[in-house]
Amino acid sequence: MEGTDRIQVSLLGPLVVRRGGQELDVGGRLRALLAVLALEAGRPVSVERVARGVWSDELPVHVRKSVQTQIMRLRRQLGTDRIRTEPGGYLLDIRPDDVDVVRFERLISAVAAETEVEEQRSLLAEALTIWRGAPFEGVGSRWLDEVEAERMVELYLGAQERWVDLELAVGRYGAVVADLRELTARFPLREALWSRLLLALRHSGRCAEALSCYESVRVMLADELGVDPGPELKRQYGELLQNDPVEQGPAVRNEGTPAPDEPESHSPLDQLSHRRGVVPQQLPAAPGLFVGRPKERQALDDADQEAIVVLHGLGGIGKTALALNWAHQHRHEFPDGQLFIDLQGYGPGDLITTSAALRSLLLSLGLPEAQIPDDVEARSSMLRTMLASHRCLVVLDNALDADHVRPLIPGSESLAVVTSRSELRGLAVREGARRIDVGQLTAEESTELLHAKLHSEQAGDDDVLNELADLCGHVPLALSIAAERAEDSVKLVVDELRDLPRRLEALAVGDESGDLRAVFDRSYQTLAPDVARAFRLLGLYLYDEFDSSAAAGLLGTSARAASSVLDDLADQHLLCRAGARRFEFHQLVRAYAVELTHEGRRTARDTVSLAARRTPAYWKKPSMLWACDQQ
Numbered sequence: 001m002e003g004t005d006r007i008q009v010s011l012l013g014p015l016v017v018r019r020g021g022q023e024l025d026v027g028g029r030l031r032a033l034l035a036v037l038a039l040e041a042g043r044p045v046s047v048e049r050v051a052r053g054v055w056s057d058e059l060p061v062h063v064r065k066s067v068q069t070q071i072m073r074l075r076r077q078l079g080t081d082r083i084r085t086e087p088g089g090y091l092l093d094i095r096p097d098d099v100d101v102v103r104f105e106r107l108i109s110a111v112a113a114e115t116e117v118e119e120q121r122s123l124l125a126e127a128l129t130i131w132r133g134a135p136f137e138g139v140g141s142r143w144l145d146e147v148e149a150e151r152m153v154e155l156y157l158g159a160q161e162r163w164v165d166l167e168l169a170v171g172r173y174g175a176v177v178a179d180l181r182e183l184t185a186r187f188p189l190r191e192a193l194w195s196r197l198l199l200a201l202r203h204s205g206r207c208a209e210a211l212s213c214y215e216s217v218r219v220m221l222a223d224e225l226g227v228d229p230g231p232e233l234k235r236q237y238g239e240l241l242q243n244d245p246v247e248q249g250p251a252v253r254n255e256g257t258p259a260p261d262e263p264e265s266h267s268p269l270d271q272l273s274h275r276r277g278v279v280p281q282q283l284p285a286a287p288g289l290f291v292g293r294p295k296e297r298q299a300l301d302d303a304d305q306e307a308i309v310v311l312h313g314l315g316g317i318g319k320t321a322l323a324l325n326w327a328h329q330h331r332h333e334f335p336d337g338q339l340f341i342d343l344q345g346y347g348p349g350d351l352i353t354t355s356a357a358l359r360s361l362l363l364s365l366g367l368p369e370a371q372i373p374d375d376v377e378a379r380s381s382m383l384r385t386m387l388a389s390h391r392c393l394v395v396l397d398n399a400l401d402a403d404h405v406r407p408l409i410p411g412s413e414s415l416a417v418v419t420s421r422s423e424l425r426g427l428a429v430r431e432g433a434r435r436i437d438v439g440q441l442t443a444e445e446s447t448e449l450l451h452a453k454l455h456s457e458q459a460g461d462d463d464v465l466n467e468l469a470d471l472c473g474h475v476p477l478a479l480s481i482a483a484e485r486a487e488d489s490v491k492l493v494v495d496e497l498r499d500l501p502r503r504l505e506a507l508a509v510g511d512e513s514g515d516l517r518a519v520f521d522r523s524y525q526t527l528a529p530d531v532a533r534a535f536r537l538l539g540l541y542l543y544d545e546f547d548s549s550a551a552a553g554l555l556g557t558s559a560r561a562a563s564s565v566l567d568d569l570a571d572q573h574l575l576c577r578a579g580a581r582r583f584e585f586h587q588l589v590r591a592y593a594v595e596l597t598h599e600g601r602r603t604a605r606d607t608v609s610l611a612a613r614r615t616p617a618y619w620k621k622p623s624m625l626w627a628c629d630q631q
Contacts, residue, residue, distance in 0.1 A: 009038040013132025032141035037092035044088035056142040173203035280337040286328040287321040292445030313438035314573040315519040316477030319419040336390040345400030346522040380407035402426030440474035453483035471497035539593020
């Protein structure tokens with residue numbers, strides 16, 4: 001890929017594409033298509049994600065055909081061998097480091113993993129030189145602007161803040177003032193930048209300017225958001241007014257010994273909280289609309305004296321909403337703080353590793369980065385030490401499995417509420433976690449949710465709403481999507497949802513967070529290949545309740561092996577446990593399994609033996625057979 005064949009794509013600023021050093025003129029929708037593929041350089045991108053990136057929520061009638069047409073046009077410009085058709089979609093065959101976004105993210109990740117300050121400085125300097133301006137400028141993709149651009153800006157600002165901290169740590173106060181003034185002008189709502197600017201001015205002996213800056217940001221926050229400055233800015237303002245002696249920057253401040261005028265504390269959290277005046281309160285806003293769940297909320301109330309509670313259920317079933325609703329109602333019971341972290345176990349972003357999550361929690365508790373241990377075990381021990389004898393709530397959202405979340409569990413005085421699509425049985429076995437199965441809403445709760453989301457003139461009669469709730473499987477995410485799409489006509493959405501093979505198409509609106517298929521995709525992608533194949537076959541051929549013997553006959557394996565597969569699927573809530581070692585599909589999950597095979601979204605064509613096709617009648621549902629027979 002060197003010389004005249006090398007393709008380089010720059011997205012951190014106006015789009016620039018070069019082949020062999022010569023700039024290419026890529027226009028129209030091809031700009032968005034190239035950007036979506038380049039973000040995953042060297043890895044396949046699904047047709048669905050390509051379509052979202054190019055057309056956002058205004059998808060063409062024939063999505064797959066339209067994507068193929070755009071791919072063909074882009075191949076003409078880049079070379080036919082540069083975009084390969086893969087089982088998982090389309091792959092842009094260029095080196096990842098030839099895409100500035102990918103290289104930028106790699107460098108930022110390397111900074112987080114690096115312990116040597118000088119090496120961090122070198123990596124940050126290289127990363128920041130890549131940044132040319134607003135990400136994806138001129139690309140013309142609303143999805144990229146609203147999702148990816150915001151993520152890249154957040155990484156950029158984090159890198160700038162870390163660079164400033166390193167400069168402050170070695171006394172280069174005046175050198176960062178100009179940069180911070182520029183950054184606060186470009187990102188005026190970023191209080192962390194203002195905080196560093198006040199600190200740099202104060203260290204430089206420019207207290208009057210620091211006070212002026214504080215007044216500027218105070219007025220701006222009041223006018224724009226109707227809020228006061230946060231605790232850190234207020235703390236610095238108070239110290240400016242008292243003309244307190246300046247301290248070292250936030251990255252190097254020595255927290256080990258109480259200041260002479262501070263009372264001695266009994267734990268690291270006592271010391272940090274007393275000095276900073278901050279109690280972490282990280283819970284995201286409670287869901288504005290929340291209905292039902294009386295049994296689950298009562299189970300949470302009853303588990304209040306436990307150390308760990310696990311809320312597990314199908315993707316889109318409302319686990320996070322339940323956790324946040326309960327947490328906000330009970331936050332007064334956790335006076336030492338409430339911590340929250342989305343572990344991204346099932347996306348949509350990259351998985352937050354256990355080590356990175358521990359670092360984030362320790363920083364949230366006020367521990368200086370220089371004092372954070374390197375390895376996971378030491379970080380986990382430090383977290384438990386800091387929370388010892390304190391009553392904190394720790395919400396660990398979207399955990400992948402028990403090993404992912406186990407080191408994040410605080411001591412017995414605090415409560416960890418974990419949400420996951422996995423049943424996390426290992427936490428119950430080893431740590432004694434209380435597991436709460438979050439199932440579908442009742443029929444009454446579903447119609448209550450629809451009534452609340454729809455205007456009275458939209459809702460229509462109860463029979464239509466009841467049918468809409470049934471077609472959505474009483475899944476909160478599906479109900480919310482349907483309500484959003486029913487702006488013009490509830491009856492029209494009901495008619496669309498009656499078409500089972502296209503039901504998931506009708507349950508999509510906006511970005512991936514409003515696409516039920518994408519939510520199920522992220523659960524499916526965690527499955528081992530043999531379990532994924534079994535999932536597709538079971539969805540096509542078995543209905544009502546079934547056991548391992550029925551599954552074994554269909555899969556051509558032993559009952560013991562089939563039982564293991566069924567347990568794996570039930571653990572991910574892609575099957576429902578129906579009692580006495582029997583299983584069943586949720587109707588929407590079955591529709592997803594059928595769609596996987598029908599649309600050819602996997603290359604391996606599953607075949608069913610003649611013997612398997614001659615299974616008892618209750619195994620089969622004729623309306624399901626067409627999808628496999630057309631393969």
